[in-house]
Amino acid sequence: MAGLREQKKQETKAAIMDAAITLFGERGYENTSIAALARAAGVGKGTIYSYFSSKSDILLAFSEEELACLHLELQQKIPVNALLEEKLLLIFMYEFRYITKNKEFGRTLMREMIFPKALAREKSQEIEEQFIQLFVLIFKEAQEKGQLRQDIELTMTCGHFYALYLMALSAWYSGRLLSEEDVRNALQVMFSQALVGLKPKSEIEKS
Amino acid sequence: MAGLREQKKQETKAAIMDAAITLFGERGYENTSIAALARAAGVGKGTIYSYFSSKSDILLAFSEEELACLHLELQQKIPVNALLEEKLLLIFMYEFRYITKNKEFGRTLMREMIFPKALAREKSQEIEEQFIQLFVLIFKEAQEKGQLRQDIELTMTCGHFYALYLMALSAWYSGRLLSEEDVRNALQVMFSQALVGLKPKSEIEKS
DNA sequence: AATGAAAAATGACTACGGTCAAGTTTTGCT
DNA sequence: AGCAAAACTTGACCGTAGTCATTTTTCATT
Structure with missing residues (x-):
C-alpha cells in the first residue's frame, strides 16, 4: 500500500506541531521540556529528533506557521494610500507586538533568527524570506x-x-526602551533619518 | 584583621576569570563546562555561582576585559584625517574580526549582547557603552x-x-554574506546609503 | 583563647537537551 | 502467506547548567 508510511509520518509530525502550539502557548517555550512535548504528542522522545533537529528548530517551525497567519492578516490591514513611513511603522509594530507578546519566547526566536546555528539556518531564512x-x-x-x-x-x-527595527527591538530587550510607545517613536525617528540621510543637506548636494 | 575576607573574595574571582580566559581561549565557550572551569580555578562548582549569575554572565565578564583591550588598541589605530566612512569601516571590521575569530563564541556573545536575559542586562549594557x-x-x-x-x-x-553593522553580522551568521570582504562591501554600501538617505534627492529638497 | 554568629565554599542532586543501540512496523519480493 | 531488508520508534543513558542543605572559614566580642 503506497503512502501508508508517508501518511503516518505526516500525522506524527502534525501531532508534534500541535503539541508544540498547545504547550508553547500555555507555558511558553522555556518551560516546555522535550519530554513533556513528546508525552503530549503521544510519541517517544527520540521520535521528536527524527522530525526536528533541535528544540529551537521546533520553535522555528512553530513560528513559521504563526507568522504566516500574521502576515496574511497584516497584508489586508495595510492602507493602500498611506505614506511609506506609516506603512513601515504599521508592519514593524505589528511584528513587534507579536514577538514580544511572550518575552522569553520572543527572545529565543529572535536569537535564533538573527544569529542562527548551522542546523537552524534554513528555517530562519525561510521565515525571513516570508517577512x-x-x-x-x-x-x-x-x-x-x-x-x-x-x-x-x-x-x-x-x-x-x-x-x-532590530536595533529598536534590542533596545527594548535591553531595557533602554520601556514601552511600546517608546519603540514606535524610536522607529519613527530612525526611519525618517534613514530616508533623508545623516549628512547635512548641503553636503549631499555636492555628491 | 580587616579585609582578609574581601581580599580572598577578590582572589577567588580573579582565579575564576583567569580560568575562563584560559579555557575559553583554548577550547571555546561551548566546550568548556562549568565543572571544568571550577576545577581549573581550584574552587567548587557552587562557588562560581556566587560570583556569576550564569555561564553566559562569565562570557560577558570575559568579553568585557578582552574588548576593553581591543578598543584601547583600536583607538590608536584610527587615522585622524581619514573620512568618516573609512573610520567607521575600520572600527566595525576590527570588531567583526574579533567577534568571528571563534564562530560559536561570537554567536553566543552577540545573542547575549543584543537580546540579553534579565540577569545579564547590566553587563551587556556596560560593554555596549564602552563600544x-x-x-x-x-x-x-x-x-x-x-x-x-x-x-x-x-x-x-x-x-x-x-x-x-548588526545586519551585516547577522547576514554573515546566516550565510548570506560569506567572506570578510563581502561584509566589508555590504557595510560600505549601507553606510553611504545611510549618510545620503534612501529618498531621491528631489524629494529631500522638498522637506 | 574561647565562642557563636555571619559569610563563603562545597559537591551531591535535579532537570533538561540530545544520542543511540535495540526493538517494532512497514514494504517489496518470491 | 512468508520473509528479509529498510524505515521508523523508543526510552535508558550521557553530559551539562544550575540549586541548595550542609560544612568550613572568618570575624567580632568577651
Missing part, C-alpha cells in the same frame, strides 16, 4: 511614486529598515 | 566638520550605524 515578501510590493510602489531611490536594490532597502 | 565611547569623538569631529547633521543626537547616529 521580506511583505515589503517588496510596498517598496516597488514607493519607487514608482518617486518616494524611494531607484538605484538601490530592494533587498538592500529592506535590510536597512529591518536593521533599524 | 559607543569609541564613536563619540569621531562623530563630534564629523559634526564640526559639517559631515554629519547636527540636529541628531549622537546616540541616535551611533545606533543607526550599529544597526547596520
Whole structure:
C-alpha cells in the first residue's frame, strides 16, 4: 500500500506541531521540556529528533506557521494610500507586538533568527524570506511614486529598515526602551533619518 | 584583621576569570563546562555561582576585559584625517574580526549582547557603552566638520550605524554574506546609503 | 583563647537537551 | 502467506547548567 508510511509520518509530525502550539502557548517555550512535548504528542522522545533537529528548530517551525497567519492578516490591514513611513511603522509594530507578546519566547526566536546555528539556518531564512515578501510590493510602489531611490536594490532597502527595527527591538530587550510607545517613536525617528540621510543637506548636494 | 575576607573574595574571582580566559581561549565557550572551569580555578562548582549569575554572565565578564583591550588598541589605530566612512569601516571590521575569530563564541556573545536575559542586562549594557565611547569623538569631529547633521543626537547616529553593522553580522551568521570582504562591501554600501538617505534627492529638497 | 554568629565554599542532586543501540512496523519480493 | 531488508520508534543513558542543605572559614566580642 503506497503512502501508508508517508501518511503516518505526516500525522506524527502534525501531532508534534500541535503539541508544540498547545504547550508553547500555555507555558511558553522555556518551560516546555522535550519530554513533556513528546508525552503530549503521544510519541517517544527520540521520535521528536527524527522530525526536528533541535528544540529551537521546533520553535522555528512553530513560528513559521504563526507568522504566516500574521502576515496574511497584516497584508489586508495595510492602507493602500498611506505614506511609506506609516506603512513601515504599521508592519514593524505589528511584528513587534507579536514577538514580544511572550518575552522569553520572543527572545529565543529572535536569537535564533538573527544569529542562527548551522542546523537552524534554513528555517530562519525561510521565515525571513516570508517577512521580506511583505515589503517588496510596498517598496516597488514607493519607487514608482518617486518616494524611494531607484538605484538601490530592494533587498538592500529592506535590510536597512529591518536593521533599524532590530536595533529598536534590542533596545527594548535591553531595557533602554520601556514601552511600546517608546519603540514606535524610536522607529519613527530612525526611519525618517534613514530616508533623508545623516549628512547635512548641503553636503549631499555636492555628491 | 580587616579585609582578609574581601581580599580572598577578590582572589577567588580573579582565579575564576583567569580560568575562563584560559579555557575559553583554548577550547571555546561551548566546550568548556562549568565543572571544568571550577576545577581549573581550584574552587567548587557552587562557588562560581556566587560570583556569576550564569555561564553566559562569565562570557560577558570575559568579553568585557578582552574588548576593553581591543578598543584601547583600536583607538590608536584610527587615522585622524581619514573620512568618516573609512573610520567607521575600520572600527566595525576590527570588531567583526574579533567577534568571528571563534564562530560559536561570537554567536553566543552577540545573542547575549543584543537580546540579553534579565540577569545579564547590566553587563551587556556596560560593554555596549564602552563600544559607543569609541564613536563619540569621531562623530563630534564629523559634526564640526559639517559631515554629519547636527540636529541628531549622537546616540541616535551611533545606533543607526550599529544597526547596520548588526545586519551585516547577522547576514554573515546566516550565510548570506560569506567572506570578510563581502561584509566589508555590504557595510560600505549601507553606510553611504545611510549618510545620503534612501529618498531621491528631489524629494529631500522638498522637506 | 574561647565562642557563636555571619559569610563563603562545597559537591551531591535535579532537570533538561540530545544520542543511540535495540526493538517494532512497514514494504517489496518470491 | 512468508520473509528479509529498510524505515521508523523508543526510552535508558550521557553530559551539562544550575540549586541548595550542609560544612568550613572568618570575624567580632568577651
